[in-house]
């Protein structure tokens with residue numbers, strides 16, 4: 273009794289001691305880094321904003337660092353759809369990239385609600401050493417149309433808020449930020465010394481010796497007539513049939529998320545403007561489909577839409593769809609696309625004899641944001657133990673689906689993700705076990721259905737005869 277008490281007390285003291293040591297260590301290691309050089313390039317040419325950040329980080333402390341923090345203002349972090357980081361070695365053409373793990377930091381927020389993402393360094397950064405990191409992140413819904421309403425003939429102008437200084441928990445010795453706009457029409461921008469503008473590029477900096485968490489708000493107002501194609505909701509159903517086909521059905525709720533259309537729509541005016549490319553509306557959408565796609569259809573609530581073109585190349589297939597009317601700001605279109613692909617291109621057997629589907633996540637349409645994506649993988653009847661491998665966080669659940677030839681129903685793996693961008697179009701896998709006896713379920717159901725019909729007919733004929741006799 274006595275010894276247990278003593279050892280648990282000792283354990284408690286040790287725990288307190290070690291955790292204090294650990295936290296002090298984390299804090300000091302994050303405070304002991306500095307950024308020698310930061311270069312940020314913000315691409316505003318689409319409605320999906322891509323930011324690449326090159327950081328040269330030095331460890332000026334005495335303990336090796338295994339983690340580095342990236343900082344985001346709270347508003348920006350809500351629109352962050354994608355983030356990746358890599359350590360760069362070598363120069364110019366001989367550069368090699370070592371991908372690094374990035375995830376939301378579990379530590380405390382910075383001043384003014386600044387959120388942190390933590391990059392895990394594969395090779396610890398020793399005292400006095402430096403490393404170059406390439407960070408890429410993608411922001412959605414970050415361009416604010418102003419004016420909020422435009423007529424069909426007007427160009428679309430948007431606001432973009434950011435900071436002229438790179439937000440960082442570390443001091444930055446030297447930095448520069450450049451913004452690329454879609455056209456050279458820039459209505460206004462915040463002027464700071466030094467600012468340099470030429471054509472479609474706007475440059476802030478270089479700035480020297482800025483302390484940690486420096487922030488300098490800026491506002492850009494510029495023309496952006498690119499299609500603001502947002503799929504508010506997309507449900508993709510991928511049905512596996514061991515009889516040779518993979519059937520994909522995609523339900524879209526598409527919206528134009530740009531400045532709202534003011535006044536009526538004139539087709540004549542619309543067609544004459546199309547030539548000048550000065551309209552923010554869009555007429556077509558281009559989807560990249562699997563190579564050996566077949567039986568493609570495209571329909572909406574009214575019926576089939578014939579104005580779509582399937583371009584099958586040697587490396588990829590593309591589907592060009594044209595909704596019934598061009599889409600203006602605030603307008604929506606609901607439609608369904610369906611197609612089949614040969615199963616052997618996407619279904620494989622793993623080493624342990626189990627099967628797995630390897631298919632592309634995300635939305636096949638170019639430069640499109642999906643606010644809410646649901647992927648439903650319908651497994652063949654009799655499948656067991658499904659498990660999913662996706663390279664990012666998704667919500668997972670299971671459902672049952674019954675169709676007319678099913679005996680026990682099919683397991684459906686449901687994956688849900690919000691704020692999806694083209695970077696998410698990477699392969700994911702669904703593994704499952706399958707009992708081949710179920711291959712016989714469908715034919716057996718068919719045979720028994722025929723047999724039942726046969727039996728019923730016979731009985732009916734006999735009854736018929738019996739009636740005629742009497």
Ligand SMILES: *[C@@H]1O[C@H](CO)[C@@H](O)[C@H](O)[C@H]1NC(C)=O
Pocket residue numbers: 383384485486487
């Ligand atoms: C926090 O916000 C206030 C008000 O906007 C600003 O004056 C201050 O400089 C900010 N502090 C930091 C560390 O960003």
Ligand SMILES: *[C@@H]1O[C@H](CO)[C@@H](O)[C@H](O)[C@H]1NC(C)=O
Pocket residue numbers: 568569575576
């Ligand atoms: C729509 O197109 C599909 C595939 O081409 C076809 O099978 C179907 O019969 C068509 N439906 C109508 C109503 O035209």
Ligand SMILES: *[C@@H]1O[C@H](CO)[C@@H](O)[C@H](O)[C@H]1NC(C)=O
Pocket residue numbers: 630631699701
């Ligand atoms: C999945 O398919 C992609 C090509 O589409 C391929 O690069 C990748 O290696 C495949 N993954 C697995 C686990 O089979």
